[in-house]
Amino acid sequence: MIYPDWMSALYDNAVMKGPANPFERPSMVVLDGVDHRKLRQYVARYFTPANARAIRDDITEIVDDTLVGLGVMREVDLVSDYCKVIPAKVSAKILGMSDAEARMLATLGDESVKMLEIGRPFKEFSQVERCIERLDTWIDEQFRLILRGRRKPAGLVGILAKDLGKPQPPLTRREAKALLSLLVLAGFETTVNLIGSGIQLLTQHPEQLRILKSEPQHWPNAIDEILRIDGPVLGTVRKANEDDWIGDVRVPRGTFILVSGANHDPSVFPAPYTFDIKRINAKDHITFGGGRHFCTGAHLARVEGEIALSRLFKRFPNLSPSAECTRRTSTFLRGWQSMPMRLNDSDAME
Numbered sequence: 001m002i003y004p005d006w007m008s009a010l011y012d013n014a015v016m017k018g019p020a021n022p023f024e025r026p027s028m029v030v031l032d033g034v035d036h037r038k039l040r041q042y043v044a045r046y047f048t049p050a051n052a053r054a055i056r057d058d059i060t061e062i063v064d065d066t067l068v069g070l071g072v073m074r075e076v077d078l079v080s081d082y083c084k085v086i087p088a089k090v091s092a093k094i095l096g097m098s099d100a101e102a103r104m105l106a107t108l109g110d111e112s113v114k115m116l117e118i119g120r121p122f123k124e125f126s127q128v129e130r131c132i133e134r135l136d137t138w139i140d141e142q143f144r145l146i147l148r149g150r151r152k153p154a155g156l157v158g159i160l161a162k163d164l165g166k167p168q169p170p171l172t173r174r175e176a177k178a179l180l181s182l183l184v185l186a187g188f189e190t191t192v193n194l195i196g197s198g199i200q201l202l203t204q205h206p207e208q209l210r211i212l213k214s215e216p217q218h219w220p221n222a223i224d225e226i227l228r229i230d231g232p233v234l235g236t237v238r239k240a241n242e243d244d245w246i247g248d249v250r251v252p253r254g255t256f257i258l259v260s261g262a263n264h265d266p267s268v269f270p271a272p273y274t275f276d277i278k279r280i281n282a283k284d285h286i287t288f289g290g291g292r293h294f295c296t297g298a299h300l301a302r303v304e305g306e307i308a309l310s311r312l313f314k315r316f317p318n319l320s321p322s323a324e325c326t327r328r329t330s331t332f333l334r335g336w337q338s339m340p341m342r343l344n345d346s347d348a349m350e
């Protein structure tokens with residue numbers, strides 16, 4: 001950080017009084033150096049590709065259950081009835097929460113993500129504050145129950161609670177709470193948007209969907225192409241901690257840099273607005289950021305997206321909109337607000 005020490009101290013003092021905020025210190029997304037590495041290693045212990053493979057079965061079960069529920073509905077809003085249900089249940093599983101708690105998590109994730117918007121009205125600001133507070137209180141309560149032996153430690157909440165119980169905890173309680181609330185927020189709306197945009201792109205490009213039906217080995221690449229062409233995060237903002245260069249442009253220390261748009265750079269991705277699930281370098285997108293803050297949930301999100309989309313189109317191959325689908329309005333996130341769909345499952349594949 002480049003603020004004078006006295007200013008940082010004042011800020012920390014003010015921030016530390018409220019609930020742990022996923023986008024304020026000591027959340028890893030706004031830390032640098034040793035502090036950032038410490039928290040990052042913590043998450044890396046859990047979010048390994050091997051662990052994501054292990055929860056593949058859990059994700060498949062969650063997706064299949066949700067599809068059974070959809071089957072009896074015929075006409076659905078796929079955003080609320082599918083895209084939101086899966087990431088909420090998967091996050092709940094990872095954190096060690098029950099299905100009922102997953103519903104609370106979905107509501108909190110939905111509401112508190114508004115904190116990323118610029119120029120929010122005061123009413124919305126207050127709603128977001130209340131959500132952060134509820135999440136903070138809920139996490140605190142879980143730590144308390146686990147440490148007193150009243151709740152069985154499970155998932156990441158369990159791992160962190162056990163560490164907090166050590167004589168010299170490697171983490172402070174506030175770090176642990178900021179970490180968990182960041183995971184709830186960073187992993188929810190983004191994955192909802194990935195699944196939603198995937199549904200839209202594939203229903204609008206039936207020729208690409210046909211390829212996936214006959215050559216399902218292209219699903220992983222298709223997910224990266226979805227992330228590239230219509231990614232859930234429109235950009236990230238970072239501040240230069242030292243003087244540097246980006247290509248020929250001098251970047252003085254303290255400059256704010258908006259990282260955005262590179263996924264449609266024609267010199268990297270020829271015909272950038274063509275949706276091509278076989279695009280050779282689809283994986284070169286920057287939708288998960290880059291460098292030290294590269295998304296720790298990237299592997300999980302890809303697996304989740306693949307299972308959610310491939311199984312949805314296998315079960316309901318003739319999905320079609322039943323009314324106009326609407327986009328969500330947001331400065332930094334891109335996705336769908338509502339997606340009324342007819343399932344047309346008369347010739348569904350089991």
Ligand code: HEM
Pocket residue numbers: 028029030040043182183184186187188190191194231232233236237287288289290292293294295296297298300301
């Ligand atoms: C399609 C889904 C996702 C997208 C597009 C996405 C995107 C991103 C981006 C762009 C960043 C970098 C932010 C920056 O540099 O300021 C990031 C960081 C992060 N993401 Fe994701 N994310 C997704 C899913 C997830 C999931 C499922 C989780 C975990 C459950 C997660 C956890 C995180 C965390 C903890 C960070 C902070 C990493 C750090 O600061 O070192 N994300 N994500």
